[in-house]
Amino acid sequence: MSEFQALSEAVLKGDIKTAVAETQAAMDAGANIQDILDTGLIATMDEVGDRFSKGIIFVPQMLRSAKTMQECMKLITPLFQKGGVTSKGKVLIGTVKGDLHDIGKNLVLMMMEGAGFTITDLGVDVTPEKFAQKTQEIEPDIVAMSALLSTTMPSMPLTIEALQNAGVRDKVKIMIGGAPVTDKYAQEIKADAYASDAGSAVTKAKSLMGIS
Amino acid sequence: MIIVGEKINTSRRIIREAVENRDANFIIKVAQDQAQAGANYIDVNAGTFVDKEIENLCWLVETVQSSLDYPLCLDSPNPTALAEAMKLHKGEPMINSISMEEDRLGPLLPVVTSGPCQIIALCMGQASMPITVEERVDVGAQLIQKLTGEGVPIEKIFVDPLIQPISVDTNMGIAALGAIRKIIDDFPGVNTICGLSNISFGLPERHIINRNFLALAMSYGLSGAIMDPTDIKLTSTLLSIEMLLGRDEYCEKFIDAYQEKRISG
Numbered sequence: 001m002s003e004f005q006a007l008s009e010a011v012l013k014g015d016i017k018t019a020v021a022e023t024q025a026a027m028d029a030g031a032n033i034q035d036i037l038d039t040g041l042i043a044t045m046d047e048v049g050d051r052f053s054k055g056i057i058f059v060p061q062m063l064r065s066a067k068t069m070q071e072c073m074k075l076i077t078p079l080f081q082k083g084g085v086t087s088k089g090k091v092l093i094g095t096v097k098g099d100l101h102d103i104g105k106n107l108v109l110m111m112m113e114g115a116g117f118t119i120t121d122l123g124v125d126v127t128p129e130k131f132a133q134k135t136q137e138i139e140p141d142i143v144a145m146s147a148l149l150s151t152t153m154p155s156m157p158l159t160i161e162a163l164q165n166a167g168v169r170d171k172v173k174i175m176i177g178g179a180p181v182t183d184k185y186a187q188e189i190k191a192d193a194y195a196s197d198a199g200s201a202v203t204k205a206k207s208l209m210g211i212s
Numbered sequence: 213m214i215i216v217g218e219k220i221n222t223s224r225r226i227i228r229e230a231v232e233n234r235d236a237n238f239i240i241k242v243a244q245d246q247a248q249a250g251a252n253y254i255d256v257n258a259g260t261f262v263d264k265e266i267e268n269l270c271w272l273v274e275t276v277q278s279s280l281d282y283p284l285c286l287d288s289p290n291p292t293a294l295a296e297a298m299k300l301h302k303g304e305p306m307i308n309s310i311s312m313e314e315d316r317l318g319p320l321l322p323v324v325t326s327g328p329c330q331i332i333a334l335c336m337g338q339a340s341m342p343i344t345v346e347e348r349v350d351v352g353a354q355l356i357q358k359l360t361g362e363g364v365p366i367e368k369i370f371v372d373p374l375i376q377p378i379s380v381d382t383n384m385g386i387a388a389l390g391a392i393r394k395i396i397d398d399f400p401g402v403n404t405i406c407g408l409s410n411i412s413f414g415l416p417e418r419h420i421i422n423r424n425f426l427a428l429a430m431s432y433g434l435s436g437a438i439m440d441p442t443d444i445k446l447t448s449t450l451l452s453i454e455m456l457l458g459r460d461e462y463c464e465k466f467i468d469a470y471q472e473k474r475i476s477g
Binding site (some may be wrong): 058063100102106109124150153 | 223259260261262267288289290313315336337339340341376377379381382413414415416
């Protein structure tokens with residue numbers, strides 16, 4: 001972390017001004033942009049997620065760090081050659097059919113982005129057909145579903161069924177989460193993983209992708 | 213203030229196990245404690261059972277009312293579960309809740325008009341969650357008009373402004389408070405109610421936030437709360453604010469609670 005310590009500290013604190021200045025300084029000094037991304041930003045967001053999962057920091061602090069990273073990304077993204085930003089994997093995410101809650105889903109989305117995943121967000125009230133159709137179209141590595149109501153949880157197995165019928169179930173890993181969702185439920189409906197919060201969603205997604 | 217005691221909810225492990233084991237004595241005890249602590253309605257929620265929700269919700273209604281002559285707040289997003297529970301309920305229940313969501317409004321309207329009941333009208337829009345004061349008031353107004361149009365007296369409607377976490381958007385507190393005030397101004401006689409814990413999601417020391425939010429919401433005109441009445445600090449806040457707002461003649465409720473050791477700083 002040493003090379004980008006000031007940047008890393010600014011991202012941890014959510015200090016946008018300093019983080020952007022440090023990113024610029026690193027670029028001006030000729031640092032490798034992939035290193036800035038991996039070591040300065042992504043590794044720091046991993047730390048943020050970890051601290052959040054442990055209850056050391058809280059939602060507003062996590063959001064602030066994520067926002068800080070996004071601002072830094074604006075500087076470095078244009079410098080990558082086309083398609084040059086290495087992605088940890090493609091994630092398709094959405095809140096299931098019948099459910100309009102997006103707060104938890106958005107927290108997960110933000111932390112996954114921070115961890116270096118490429119995210120496609122389908123929003124809320126996403127039908128099983130929509131999940132299946134988009135999966136066929138963009139071929140994600142992971143399909144992530146959120147539900148906040150016990151009445152909308154059954155949309156999760158229906159979505160898995162739709163992926164099966166579309167012939168893409170075995171081409172993706174499925175992860176689920178949301179207040180009423182449990183690990184046991186994930187096993188029952190044969191999802192590949194359950195995550196209890198935004199921090200652990202990243203950890204689970206990485207392990208699904210075989211990244212430590 | 214109308215207090216809805218929230219403790220009989222199967223999302224709490226201790227309640228889920230009691231329901232699974234059909235431990236009627238335990239459930240009755242939780243209901244009695246809340247009634248004694250000042251609840252006007254005892255909430256019953258079996259939502260986590262999904263497939264067995266209806267059966268379990270009905271069991272909760274019959275169990276609590278078998279030993280306690282008390283109105284319940286029937287709590288489910290599932291219209292069929294609410295309809296079945298309402299058939300079994302003795303007296304006038306509170307229904308938690310109806311919203312503008314298509315799957316809920318249509319099937320629930322005939323249920324809530326099938327007999328006398330108090331109705332919680334959740335400001336959840338048809339396609340999205342309201343954010344601003346105006347969006348919340350707009351959904352609330354639509355619900356009030358729908359319900360009163362079906363003959364529901366306005367004072368039986370409890371509009372819930374939909375509490376969202378302050379941790380993701382620091383305007384969420386003021387948006388809910390503003391909605392409470394505007395709704396009671398625009399629709400005289402209507403009640404407002406909300407749960408207290410969503411506001412503090414994602415933050416530490418949630419109890420402090422929750423009880424201060426209760427005090428603020430009451431000063432904006434909140435007339436009902438879904439809460440744990442056995443939480444002494446929370447009840448102390450509620451009773452002192454009620455008194456400070458001039459709604460406790462001769463400070464009777466406050467002093468009674470003190471003498472019964474139900475409040476403490």
